[in-house]
Amino acid sequence: MASFLSYVLFLISLFSTLFLSINGVLPNGYFSEAKPIKRTEKLSHLHFYFHDILSGKTPSAVKIISSPPKAKSATGLFGTTFMTDDALTVGQEPTSKIVGRAQGFYSAASQSDVSFLMVMNYVFTEGKYNGSTISILGRNPVLDDVREMPIVGGSGLFRFARGYALAHTVWFDPKTGDAIVEYNVFVLHY
Ligand SMILES: *[C@@H]1O[C@H](CO)[C@@H](O)[C@H](O)[C@H]1NC(C)=O
Numbered sequence: 412m413a414s415f416l417s418y419v420l421f422l423i424s425l426f427s428t429l430f431l432s433i434n435g436v437l438p439n440g441y442f443s444e445a446k447p448i449k450r451t452e453k454l455s456h457l458h459f460y461f462h463d464i465l466s467g468k469t470p471s472a473v474k475i476i477s478s479p480p481k482a483k484s485a486t487g488l489f490g491t492t493f494m495t496d497d498a499l500t501v502g503q504e505p506t507s508k509i510v511g512r513a514q515g516f517y518s519a520a521s522q523s524d525v526s527f528l529m530v531m532n533y534v535f536t537e538g539k540y541n542g543s544t545i546s547i548l549g550r551n552p553v554l555d556d557v558r559e560m561p562i563v564g565g566s567g568l569f570r571f572a573r574g575y576a577l578a579h580t581v582w583f584d585p586k587t588g589d590a591i592v593e594y595n596v597f598v599l600h601y
Pocket residue numbers: 536537538541542
């Protein structure tokens with residue numbers, strides 16, 4: 412009697428395991444099964460100004476690597492790297508409302524002109540995007556009027572982000588290297 416009962420229990424557990432596995436309730440190993448989704452992608456346009464301030468007592472961009480002597484380049488900059496925590500503002504003036512920060516680094520990556528490798532997370536600190544980020548990884552030939560850089564990802568409201576940023580320098584001080592850059596960002600996300 413006891414063995415018949417355990418046989419029945421065994422059959423029940425076998426079939427329920429099979430049934431649940433087929434229905435995707437039990438993960439197959441570590442990964443759960445991929446599920447088809449239907450979601451609408453949005454295109455957002457963001458407009459702001461980036462303040463890259465190297466001068467003064469509290470610069471928001473600091474040189475962390477100088478070009479080594481053996482790095483021969485037309486500009487003398489090759490390899491030079493700056494780490495930034497630059498303000499992103501609504502308007503062009505330095506006193507304009509801050510809506511985010513550009514945290515990351517840029518490195519002189521060209522031996523023949525002034526082109527930077529940009530590795531940046533732009534974190535927004537206002538409104539519905541507060542805490543959301545977009546990640547930029549691109550080439551920035553800073554003397555060009557408009558530079559296009561890819562948005563390669565994001566977080567928060569910008570999960571699954573991809574798109575592009577258009578950067579246009581609106582003010583530059585050649586003595587200090589300080590610059591204000593207008594950004595138009597077009598980003599697809601869910
Ligand atoms: C943005 O989020 C942070 C962290 O949750 C919070 O402390 C801050 O007050 C928020 N700012 C605005 C303007 O909502």
